[in-house]
Amino acid sequence: MSQDGFRTGEIDTSRPHPARIYDYLLGGKDNYEVDQQAGDQLASAAPEVRIGVKANRAFLQRAVRYVVSSGVRQILDVGTGLPTAPNVHETAHEVAPDVRVAYVDNDPIVKAHADALLSRSGATSIVLADLRDP
Template sequence: MRQHGLSVPVIDTGRPHSARIYDYLLGGKDNYRVDQQAGDELVAAAPQERAGARANRAFLERAVRHVVGAGVRQVLDIGTGLPHSPNVHEVALEAAPDVRVAYVDNDPIVTAHADALLRSSDTIGVALADLRDPRAIVEHPHVRDVIDFDRPLALLLTSVLHFLTDAHRPERIVATLRDALPAGSYLVLSHATDDFADCSAAQAVYDTATTPLTPRSHSEIGKFFEGFELLTPGLVSVPSWRPDTPSSARPAAIGVYGAVALKTS
């Protein structure tokens, strides 16, 4: 496996971190007491938060299966979060044994866990980098070791853009990444919304964490897909994106939108 090769910054375990909160909501063990407390506060304020995390993860798995089934053999997962089985590379490799995956995150705990998990692989890379500097991600040597930007790939931005404020100009960031993708590439994106319920209580919890939460509307999230063609059924609540189960077996609308889109030119 390609090591991220960067000096590791000091890990802040005194404040909750979005990746570790998400890990806790999914039932993981790679989190600290502060993350557990924040997760409990989230669920107390918004009981659908745990179901939302699970629905988002299920959407990610379905989307990865789809893009690999469509012929993509490279996956760039930015804001990957802590490992959860099945991981992105496990889902992708089950669909096609020649898939290459690059994981990118700005949390050194995430990259440390990924290093340990994937040390024996030479087709999976891990890079410690920040979405707020998209050009550095595209040019990162350990991303480039795995991803060939002259060939179609799938870019995963699942539950990460809502941790960027408007001041970070997330549309510009996505556009920079889009422009690095060749035709035939896919964008898999999910994003928290307050279209279905008030998110102010959840935002208050994340205000105490290392990254605030910025939910966006359907129209605001739709702007991230400029330059792409949305696949059916478009931008929908994540349980409704090509579900594996009948509608009667799925939960009501979850406050996370998701979509998969194709870059045609």
């Protein structure tokens, strides 16, 4: 078991999950009722959370566009979270189709979703790994 309580490959849909709550707050579709309830509780306690997650996503897109337009052709996205459109590789490829993106996350839920999404994209990959365990 890892430090965050997940066994490799274990996906528990009966408990709220941070990546799925984030997806819900962004208006995504990769979440469950338990995540929606937790997200609504969070938004009730801190109404600015929805604005914050959308601002965070907008910043990510601006940053990717900037670095790619500056000539960067390889991106390492550590702690990627659930794939939410537009993804880093989609944003990067809008600027330069030859950009290569490697996603890294320590969450098996994130990896499962990313594997399904990235099966259609040739210049991207996902690795299940933990930054705290290089």
